[in-house]
Amino acid sequence: MQPEAVELVVLAAAALAFAVVFSPAAASRRELLGKGGAGVLGAAAIAAVPTFDLALLVLLALGVLHSVIGGKRSLAIRLRGPLVAVALLGLGAFFARVQGPDAMERFAAVGLVAGLAAGVGVLPYLHPIDPDEPLVSSPVAWLAVVGPVLAAVVVQRAQSLLLVDAAGAFGAMLIGLGLINVAWGSAGAWLTESEAAAWRYSFVADWGLVLCGMGLIVADGQRAAIVMLFSIVLGRLPLYLLSRTAVRDKSVSGRPVSLVVAAALAGSAPFAGFAARLLLLRAATQLFWPLAIVLAAGMLMWLPGSLRLGRSLGLLKGRQAVGIALVLAVNVAAGLYPLPLLLAAHL
Amino acid sequence: MVDAVAAFVAWLGASVVVLADGRRGLALGAAISAAGMAVLALDVAGPVAAGSIALGGVVAATGRLRSGRAGWHVMPAGSTPRLVLCIAVALVALWIAAALTTGPGVSLRFTAMVVIGLSGARVLGADEAPALFSATGLLALAIALAAGTGQPPAAPWPFLAAAIIAGGVSWITPRIVRAA
Numbered sequence: 199m200q201p202e203a204v205e206l207v208v209l210a211a212a213a214l215a216f217a218v219v220f221s222p223a224a225a226s227r228r229e230l231l232g233k234g235g236a237g238v239l240g241a242a243a244i245a246a247v248p249t250f251d252l253a254l255l256v257l258l259a260l261g262v263l264h265s266v267i268g269g270k271r272s273l274a275i276r277l278r279g280p281l282v283a284v285a286l287l288g289l290g291a292f293f294a295r296v297q298g299p300d301a302m303e304r305f306a307a308v309g310l311v312a313g314l315a316a317g318v319g320v321l322p323y324l325h326p327i328d329p330d331e332p333l334v335s336s337p338v339a340w341l342a343v344v345g346p347v348l349a350a351v352v353v354q355r356a357q358s359l360l361l362v363d364a365a366g367a368f369g370a371m372l373i374g375l376g377l378i379n380v381a382w383g384s385a386g387a388w389l390t391e392s393e394a395a396a397w398r399y400s401f402v403a404d405w406g407l408v409l410c411g412m413g414l415i416v417a418d419g420q421r422a423a424i425v426m427l428f429s430i431v432l433g434r435l436p437l438y439l440l441s442r443t444a445v446r447d448k449s450v451s452g453r454p455v456s457l458v459v460a461a462a463l464a465g466s467a468p469f470a471g472f473a474a475r476l477l478l479l480r481a482a483t484q485l486f487w488p489l490a491i492v493l494a495a496g497m498l499m500w501l502p503g504s505l506r507l508g509r510s511l512g513l514l515k516g517r518q519a520v521g522i523a524l525v526l527a528v529n530v531a532a533g534l535y536p537l538p539l540l541l542a543a544h545l
Numbered sequence: 546m547v548d549a550v551a552a553f554v555a556w557l558g559a560s561v562v563v564l565a566d567g568r569r570g571l572a573l574g575a576a577i578s579a580a581g582m583a584v585l586a587l588d589v590a591g592p593v594a595a596g597s598i599a600l601g602g603v604v605a606a607t608g609r610l611r612s613g614r615a616g617w618h619v620m621p622a623g624s625t626p627r628l629v630l631c632i633a634v635a636l637v638a639l640w641i642a643a644a645l646t647t648g649p650g651v652s653l654r655f656t657a658m659v660v661i662g663l664s665g666a667r668v669l670g671a672d673e674a675p676a677l678f679s680a681t682g683l684l685a686l687a688i689a690l691a692a693g694t695g696q697p698p699a700a701p702w703p704f705l706a707a708a709i710i711a712g713g714v715s716w717i718t719p720r721i722v723r724a725a
Contacts, residue, residue, distance in 0.1 A: 251692035251703040258685055259710050262678075266717055274672045277681070285665030285684060292657055292691045298646035 201544040202424060203245035203350040209431040210238050210343045216436050217333070220521035222443045226332060233267055233334040234343070241347040250291055250355045257317065258284045260344060269335030270328040279325050279340065283317030286310075287352065294359040303364030307356070311371040314352045318345035320379050320405045329394035329445055341401040342435040346408075346427045353412050365415075372413030373489070379406030380496040387503030393445040393510045397438050400463065400503055404430050404471075410493065411478050417545060418481035424543045425474035425536050429529065433462060433470060436525045437511070444512025453513070459522065460508030462529050464500040470532035548585060548652035555581030555656045559663040560631040562679050563670075567618030568610055571679040576606035578660060578683055579711070582690050585653050586704060589693030594704035598686055601708025605682040608715030613675030627670070634662045653693055660687035674717075682711035 214234045221227050240260035244253050261280025265273055290309025293302045312322075318340060319325040325337030333339070356368050383403025387396045404426060411423030437459060465471025475497055482490035514522060532539060558578025565571050579602020587595035620628065642655035660683055667680035689707035692700075 249692070249700075249703065251688060252706060254688050255685060255703060255706045255710060258681065258688070262681060262710070262714055262717070272672065273674055274668075274677055277677055278668055281668045281677075281681060281684060282665060284688065285661050285668070288661050288684075288688045288691055289658070292654075292661070292694060295691075295694045296646045296654060297648040302646065 199245050200350065200354050201542065202354070203347050205424070205539070205542045206346045206350055206427060206431070207238065207242045207245060209428060210241055210347065213343065213431050213435050214238055216432075216521065216524070217439050220436070220440065220517055220524075222440070222518060229332060229334060234339075236263065237334065237339055237343050241344045244344070245347050245351055250351075250359070251288075253351055253355070254284050254287055254291070257287075257344075257348065264335065264339065267335050268332075270331040271326060275326055276335070279316055279319055279323060279337070282323065283313045283348075285313075286316055287313030289313075291355075291359060294364075300363065303361055304367055307360060307364045307368040307371060310352055310356050310359075310368060311375060314349060315375060317348050317352075318405060320402050320409070321375070321382050324398070324402065327394050327398045329392065329442070333439060333442065337398065338401065338435070338438060341398070341405065342430055342438075345405070346431060349408065349412065349427075369413040369415050372409045374413075376406045376409030376411075376413060377492060377496065379403065379409060380493075381406075381499070384496065384499035384503055388499070388506065393441075393448070393507075396503065396507060396510070397441065397445070400507055401430065401434060401438075403500065403503070404434060406496070407474065407478060407493075411474070411481065414478070414481040414485055416481045416484050418477045418484065421536075421540050421545045422474045422477035422481055424545060425470055425477060425532070425539060428532055428536075428539055429465070429470040429474055432532075433525060433529045436521065437463065437507075440514060440518050440521055440525075441507070441511045444514075445510055447512070449512040455514075455522065456508040456511060457505075458508075458526060459511055460504040462526055463507050464504035465497065468533045469526075469529045470536065471529075473533045473536045548588065551581045551584035552652035552656045552659075553581070554578070555585070556631075556635050556659045556663075557581075559660045559683055560635075561619065562676070562683060563627050563631055563663050563667045564624055565617065565619045566614055566621055566673070566676065567616040568613035568675060570617040570619040571613065571675055572606040572609040573617075575609060575679050575682060575711075575715070576602050578602070579605065579686060582656060582660065582686050585656055586690060586693065589650070589653060589690075590701055590704060593701040594689075594693075597701065597704040597708040598689070601682070601686060601711040604708075604712030605679070605715040608712065609675060609679055611716070612718060613673070630666055631663060634666070635659055638662065650694065653690070657687055657691035657694060660684075661691065678714045678717060681714050685710040685714075 265276035294306035316323040386399030462469045561574030583599040638658040664680040664684035685707040689703040
């Protein structure tokens with residue numbers, strides 16, 4: 199198993215443990231542990247199997263299982279994302295293997311990028327979200343648990359499947375897709391009417407930065423991607439979990455803690471998102487400095503959406519308040535000293 | 546020649562899955578397509594792989610007969626776009642497999658592309674569980690078959706895994722639960 203994927207599986211397991219301990223509804227804890235545990239195991243299997251084809255079949259099985267555990271969305275909608283991802287990734291791997299003109303390699307890069315986007319649930323394949331749907335059957339499971347491991351595996355396999363030129367095209371497409379997701383996600387989180395959709399768009403915006411980091415072939419880009427994924431799995435996901443009751447009840451809070459949460463969600467210092475953004479900007483300046491300007495402008499768009507999401511947490515007390523404090527503390531620690539995260543991923 | 550016939554049979558079966566809405570039509574399509582892919586798998590990965598695909602296809606077809614809309618319902622009214630899709634995908638796959646790409650294994654390349662493409666299209670176009678799960682099973686088998694296009698001889702593991710998925714998915718009865 200590649201170290202990055204191992205680290206992401208551990209982070210997903212930690213996020214699951216947090217969800218079980220700090221989940222607002224007692225009835226959903228057993229469901230979280232059982233079905234969420236199966237999801238983490240599935241993600242681990244995607245990383246552990248020896249070949250890319252087996253990883254795709256595990257992804258397929260996981261997609262089917264996720265679609266049949268129930269939920270408010272129709273079976274077809276739940277099943278389409280992962281299955282389209284498998285089909286596109288399969289075609290991508292197929293085009294990478296066959297002998298032929300250089301265009302085949304480019305097709306392979308397109309298939310891998312499009313498949314990754316469909317699997318994670320980012321543009322151009324956003325999974326619909328329903329605020330009343332249980333967390334385990336919602337598309338957030340793909341955005342924050344399976345998606346990070348899948349992305350690490352696809353990017354690592356793409357490096358071995360694609361030749362140099364196509365690998366460059368693969369990276370460029372990841373950056374382009376990342377920028378689109380940054381713009382669309384941050385604007386959506388700010389402007390959409392539904393709070394649940396705003397949370398989904400905020401995940402998409404974060405994923406935009408992850409894709410940009412993965413597309414930048416320098417070491418700082420990869421480091422930015424792993425820290426950003428940490429920020430998604432152990433920052434945004436737990437905060438989203440804690441906000442679900444308030445989002446359903448449509449209650450908002452203007453307390454000072456909302457501002458701190460908004461700062462964490464926006465990637466302000468000293469939280470982990472800030473370290474990721476710094477690394478990303480440094481990587482962009484190493485490759486092509488105008489990209490850093492575009493990224494910096496995109497990062498400013500996080501502020502309005504994050505202020506809105508910070509307020510959407512509502513009035514949290516007791517166990518949930520402890521949970522928020524813990525999430526903020528962990529993110530501050532990772533933001534101030536991200537080295538252990540990077541060393542664990544061999545970056 | 547055998548490979549070419551097997552590739553045609555695999556396309557025909559996948560097309561029936563795309564064109565059918567009834568349980569019998571879907572089962573027949575899955576069985577035919579799996580038979581074609583099993584013949585191709587024999588060449589690239591040996592008898593274990595071929596047997597896995599054949600068995601997976603049989604189990605998938607049998608499971609499909611258990612649930613879904615009764616009857617065949619092949620090419621119901623309004624299915625002309627699906628028919629055009631089947632032919633267009635086949636032509637594009639044939640062009641890529643025979644003219645654009647090089648090396649032996651034209652039939653294998655054609656089958657992998659056409660079955661993945663048609664299964665993906667069926668998933669995007671279908672709303673009912675039987676059609677979705679039939680396409681899922683074919684997609685799993687085609688992903689395993691595509692592994693055979695690699696340079697070293699393909700191992701049987703992807704074929705076994707694909708057969709388990711294809712066989713298992715056809716026996717699933719989805720349920721709707723309320724939010725917790």
